[in-house]
Amino acid sequence: MMFKKINQYLLTKYPLLWNTRVLQVLAANALVHLLFFLGGYASLTEGSSMQRYAYEYYTPGLVFFSVLCSFVVLVLWLVFYLRNNAFKSFYTIGKWHLVKEMLIVMVIVFTSSIFFESYNEGFRAKGRSITGSSQLLKEANTINLAMAFIPYSKADYFILRTCDKDNKGATASYYDYENLDTFNIMMAAADTAIGEFNANNYRPDSMGIAKRNALRKPGAISYQHYCKTFITLEDEPGFVDNPQLKATVNRWLKNQYTDSVKYILEECLKVCKKYDVDLTLNTAQLAAMPFEDSLHTVNNLVKTSRYDGENVEGKAYISIYELQQSMEFAESCQPGKGKFMKEHLLPSLYAMLFISIVLICYRRFSKKSFFISLVGGVVWFIFFGILGAATASADVVGVLFLFLFVLFSITGLVQLKNKSQKTLTGVFLNWHVYTFPLVIPAIAGIIIANYERLSRYTGFNLNVVDYCTLYPFSCWVSTHFEEIAWVNFAVSLLYCIFIVNSITKKWHVMPEE
Amino acid sequence: MNSTYKPHLAEVKAYFYNGDTHLGYRRLLDAAIETQHPDIYAATLGFCDWYDARANTKPADNSDLNASVNDLLDKIDKVPLPVTAGGIKLQAAGISKRYSSGAFSLAKLDVALHAGKITGLVGENGNGKTTLLRLLYGELKPDTGTINYHISNIPVQHSFYDVKTRLAFIPQRPNAWYGSLMDNLQFTATHFGQTGKENYLWTEMIMARMGLRAFRNYTWGRISSGYKMRFELARTLVKKPELLLLDEPLANLDVLAQQVILEDLKYLARSQSMPMGIILSSQQLYEVEKVSEEVIFLQKGVARSQQTTPQQNTAQEGLVLELETTAGREKIQQVFEGYGLQKISFNGGVYILYFAGEAGISQLMKRIGEAELPVKYLRDISVSSRRFFDA
Numbered sequence: 001m002m003f004k005k006i007n008q009y010l011l012t013k014y015p016l017l018w019n020t021r022v023l024q025v026l027a028a029n030a031l032v033h034l035l036f037f038l039g040g041y042a043s044l045t046e047g048s049s050m051q052r053y054a055y056e057y058y059t060p061g062l063v064f065f066s067v068l069c070s071f072v073v074l075v076l077w078l079v080f081y082l083r084n085n086a087f088k089s090f091y092t093i094g095k096w097h098l099v100k101e102m103l104i105v106m107v108i109v110f111t112s113s114i115f116f117e118s119y120n121e122g123f124r125a126k127g128r129s130i131t132g133s134s135q136l137l138k139e140a141n142t143i144n145l146a147m148a149f150i151p152y153s154k155a156d157y158f159i160l161r162t163c164d165k166d167n168k169g170a171t172a173s174y175y176d177y178e179n180l181d182t183f184n185i186m187m188a189a190a191d192t193a194i195g196e197f198n199a200n201n202y203r204p205d206s207m208g209i210a211k212r213n214a215l216r217k218p219g220a221i222s223y224q225h226y227c228k229t230f231i232t233l234e235d236e237p238g239f240v241d242n243p244q245l246k247a248t249v250n251r252w253l254k255n256q257y258t259d260s261v262k263y264i265l266e267e268c269l270k271v272c273k274k275y276d277v278d279l280t281l282n283t284a285q286l287a288a289m290p291f292e293d294s295l296h297t298v299n300n301l302v303k304t305s306r307y308d309g310e311n312v313e314g315k316a317y318i319s320i321y322e323l324q325q326s327m328e329f330a331e332s333c334q335p336g337k338g339k340f341m342k343e344h345l346l347p348s349l350y351a352m353l354f355i356s357i358v359l360i361c362y363r364r365f366s367k368k369s370f371f372i373s374l375v376g377g378v379v380w381f382i383f384f385g386i387l388g389a390a391t392a393s394a395d396v397v398g399v400l401f402l403f404l405f406v407l408f409s410i411t412g413l414v415q416l417k418n419k420s421q422k423t424l425t426g427v428f429l430n431w432h433v434y435t436f437p438l439v440i441p442a443i444a445g446i447i448i449a450n451y452e453r454l455s456r457y458t459g460f461n462l463n464v465v466d467y468c469t470l471y472p473f474s475c476w477v478s479t480h481f482e483e484i485a486w487v488n489f490a491v492s493l494l495y496c497i498f499i500v501n502s503i504t505k506k507w508h509v510m511p512e513e
Numbered sequence: 514m515n516s517t518y519k520p521h522l523a524e525v526k527a528y529f530y531n532g533d534t535h536l537g538y539r540r541l542l543d544a545a546i547e548t549q550h551p552d553i554y555a556a557t558l559g560f561c562d563w564y565d566a567r568a569n570t571k572p573a574d575n576s577d578l579n580a581s582v583n584d585l586l587d588k589i590d591k592v593p594l595p596v597t598a599g600g601i602k603l604q605a606a607g608i609s610k611r612y613s614s615g616a617f618s619l620a621k622l623d624v625a626l627h628a629g630k631i632t633g634l635v636g637e638n639g640n641g642k643t644t645l646l647r648l649l650y651g652e653l654k655p656d657t658g659t660i661n662y663h664i665s666n667i668p669v670q671h672s673f674y675d676v677k678t679r680l681a682f683i684p685q686r687p688n689a690w691y692g693s694l695m696d697n698l699q700f701t702a703t704h705f706g707q708t709g710k711e712n713y714l715w716t717e718m719i720m721a722r723m724g725l726r727a728f729r730n731y732t733w734g735r736i737s738s739g740y741k742m743r744f745e746l747a748r749t750l751v752k753k754p755e756l757l758l759l760d761e762p763l764a765n766l767d768v769l770a771q772q773v774i775l776e777d778l779k780y781l782a783r784s785q786s787m788p789m790g791i792i793l794s795s796q797q798l799y800e801v802e803k804v805s806e807e808v809i810f811l812q813k814g815v816a817r818s819q820q821t822t823p824q825q826n827t828a829q830e831g832l833v834l835e836l837e838t839t840a841g842r843e844k845i846q847q848v849f850e851g852y853g854l855q856k857i858s859f860n861g862g863v864y865i866l867y868f869a870g871e872a873g874i875s876q877l878m879k880r881i882g883e884a885e886l887p888v889k890y891l892r893d894i895s896v897s898s899r900r901f902f903d904a
Contacts, residue, residue, distance in 0.1 A: 011696065011699050011700060011703065011712075012699055012702075012703055012707075012708055012709055012710075012712040012713065013703070013708055013709060015700055015703040015704055018700065019700065082691075083690070083691035083692045084690075084691070084692065084697070084700050086700075086704050089701075090674065090677040090678050090680075091678060091701060091704035091705065091752075092675075092678045092704050092705055092706070093704065419654060505672070505674055508674065509651065509672070509673040509674050509677060511651060511652055511653050511654035512647075512652055512653060513612065513613060513653055513654065
């Protein structure tokens, strides 16, 4: 009864809201989003399930189900929405009627097409309820400190490991991935058979020579040099960074704080247990290991999984992968760390824009013009696909696309002005509208493709900085493609709102012959 | 009684008094619609409910009905009539059209449509009736000539879209629409400024006037083709158009329904508060001529305009009779010898007799009686477009 009253009220007061069924659809969408959210919330349980979702929360099955729900909602909505069309019936409409209708369509399409995001949000909410931001900070600091005493790679304890924050990316990563054991074997060989060759062919200040010299020093692999954060929470107040961590480790080593080491290891094990990380560790043994000699040499390594090398029953191991996954997932659940705003929003908005454009064209143009243009659009799409595959050249496809865009636009607009061939004009205008949002990306694509080709010609071995010096504009386009995509979205939206509506109104009153 | 309503209200009263309740009912609704007053609409709809309920009881006499009607008429009479000026609504000068396929062309013609007047458009199939209507509606671009619309209720700075909001074109086969009749009427009415309770009253009034109250929840698929035209007409009237263009509105209607629709159109066109200019094409010559002030006859794309006022035509072209008889041509010639019979044409069913001079219909009928000519059917078509058709 209440629903009927609201419907009647909208019908006799706000016919556009009644026609678009926006309130009903948004209410239905809110319900579906809530169900997806609850589904996501219920799917996550504390323990091992938190390890599995570090990169993607949703499975193909979930995406398929979400798309299916979107399809059902949109089809049901269209059944009602397409019943009436004030514009095509030449009803009196306000100045902003078409704009409002377009925006309503966009809102409905957008909210109907991102159900899986609510699933993700449900997931993340549950993740936050398991590990809140303060808890995560505490756990990260605990693990980072504890991992100093769970050695699984000698590289982390190498004397050349730097704590220089500014140079963290280059130097630290170099040593992270260098297998020092292999390097040692190589060095031993260098000292004998091919030593002369190396001495003649490598500069004395090369990294290899530096490492070789460093390794010869006593205590080259020591707990004292540990300077790594296993989990990094960027710009998080209270997060213990590398230098602080190193200072704490060294203070404990210097003062023989065995109990502190043991305590932090036990705390770490509690965190691991929470996330069901696979491990077998003896905290007493691990706590004693740093104090075996005065240089705190790392003599024994912990395996990184139960399948790491020759696993001996009872030998210490910790699944580094599982621990990393768990912590990354816990971090991704925190506010502002989700993927929607960073990665999914723009593609979702573009999908919404294209679906809305197709719908709006159906509402504005005759069925004949619309369907011809739709079929033609599919043919163009296939043609460009084949052309792209055949030429493997983005700029050839881009230039041809731009040529066709200009052709469609000029032909359509000239015919609109001359009021001739209504159906054909409608087809050209449809194509014009479909292709408009792709124009700026096509231009950017041509620039980037051209820039990359020129770069290859002019200097095969040039790095990014050199490219940008040679071709600053192309470089800027290449490195700001996402920003360009955002601007293009805004321009396309405004174009649709202010220009397309005006064009379609003129087309609608055109005589047929 | 309000002086402007007087003839209309007296007419309604007379219909009910004489027992012509169906016609009286429709004209009563016309009177109520003329007021453009929500209170009168509400009172009239109350009367309609009562009238429908009463019809089921099959009452013996109409005294209660007459009392109710008088009561309602008194209320109507107290409301000032919002009179809207008529005048020309469309002026087309020298318009012609040749299709790009070259199969057909409409020769130059002038058309003027006035508020309050009906123009009939007759002619055989394929002679350009629909083409002319589509030209007037702006769906086709004339090759020559101009079409000027004199529409009042649109913004000063208007587009052709604004003009078309005040025109209504109902094609022979109206496009299907979806949802219930009531929803569609209300949706239309809201767009044309009828909001809230007024919207409900106005759409209910139009439904009552078009005899569609029982069908308010029906959808397009549930109604016959005859009612589809009625549905479409109701939706059009809700818009209060200034010009109404109808293409073969009688095509799918039975004889009785044709008469009712044409009478309705006549009354609607001549409304004092919202008069509209109507042009309708049809094959039903005599029915169209009954309600039209002017008839345009199209033959192979060439127009012949015909005023339907008798005195204008008989004097110019003489008497033309349509006669169906079992007698042969010789017998007919023999009967009308000396009465100015100039030509007889026969299409196998009826004869068309062309008389010159002073012969009048009374004299000729007297002669038929005297000669005992077996007559099945006789009609004076001197002012009818029928005479333009081949036999």
